[in-house]
Amino acid sequence: MSIDPRLKERRRVVAEDRARRKIGKLLKLIVALVLGGIVAWILLSPWLSVDEVATTGVLSSKTHATLAEMRVVAGTPMILIQPGRVEQALLTDPWVKDATVVRDWPNRVLVRVEERVALAWVETGGGWAHHALDGVALPSPDNPDDTLAWIQLPEVAPAETVSSRDVLGALEFVAGLPQDLRAETTIRMRVNGELWGDVSGYTVRLGRAVEMDAKARSLTALLATNPPRGSVLIMIAPAHPAVTPP
Numbered sequence: 598m599s600i601d602p603r604l605k606e607r608r609r610v611v612a613e614d615r616a617r618r619k620i621g622k623l624l625k626l627i628v629a630l631v632l633g634g635i636v637a638w639i640l641l642s643p644w645l646s647v648d649e650v651a652t653t654g655v656l657s658s659k660t661h662a663t664l665a666e667m668r669v670v671a672g673t674p675m676i677l678i679q680p681g682r683v684e685q686a687l688l689t690d691p692w693v694k695d696a697t698v699v700r701d702w703p704n705r706v707l708v709r710v711e712e713r714v715a716l717a718w719v720e721t722g723g724g725w726a727h728h729a730l731d732g733v734a735l736p737s738p739d740n741p742d743d744t745l746a747w748i749q750l751p752e753v754a755p756a757e758t759v760s761s762r763d764v765l766g767a768l769e770f771v772a773g774l775p776q777d778l779r780a781e782t783t784i785r786m787r788v789n790g791e792l793w794g795d796v797s798g799y800t801v802r803l804g805r806a807v808e809m810d811a812k813a814r815s816l817t818a819l820l821a822t823n824p825p826r827g828s829v830l831i832m833i834a835p836a837h838p839a840v841t842p843p
Contacts, residue, residue: 648704658692717746723755732759746771746782766806773813804833811835
């Protein structure tokens with residue numbers, strides 16, 4: 598039985614149309630692959646690779662070593678730098694309080710670090726260590742020296758220093774003192790739960806760990822009046838300090 602010529606022609610047209618669509622899709626895929634390859638080549642080329650890593654705020658931290666480990670170095674394609682991941686890696690260093698990493702196209706990476714500062718020696722249940730104002734323990738020498746204030750709170754567990762009201766309050770008090778008084782300051786807890794200090798040769802009753810910055814400023818003003826040696830300086834109410842004579 599012969600096929601109707603019109604049906605035969607229709608089948609031919611449909612087959613040709615299907616072939617054209619397949620060729621069109623193939624050409625689009627080829628063009629996309631070529632364009633993608635060109636874009637990838639440009640992004641990975643020396644034109645868009647790191648030429649300079651500019652850092653600010655780096656003093657004590659291992660920021661440069663961390664950047665090298667994360668391949669934030671000259672020659673790395675800019676597209677491969679992931680600022681968020683680099684920032685998280687930098688923040689694992691206890692010295693680093695805050696970090697910002699920015700890709701400055703076409704070939705610079707800007708790294709800004711805010712480092713913690715060793716404010717005082719703090720004795721906790723884990724021993725002595727430098728601590729920053731926010732209670733974070735910093736890499737320290739083995740034994741305390743007399744260059745910083747001493748805070749003796751051995752009843753506090755090491756993991757609790759960043760949340761301990763007494764540790765944070767004592768650190769706040771030290772931060773509120775003039776620089777020349779800090780190294781002459783020791784703070785400890787007495788059995789009644791109050792903080793007491795030795796500041797520049799005076800015994801100081803600080804009371805509970807509240808208003809510690811105000812207490813530091815009030816004590817500084819009181820010391821400027823040269824109270825009698827041997828006096829106990831009472832700073833429980835910083836607006837109304839008292840002196841108990843020897």
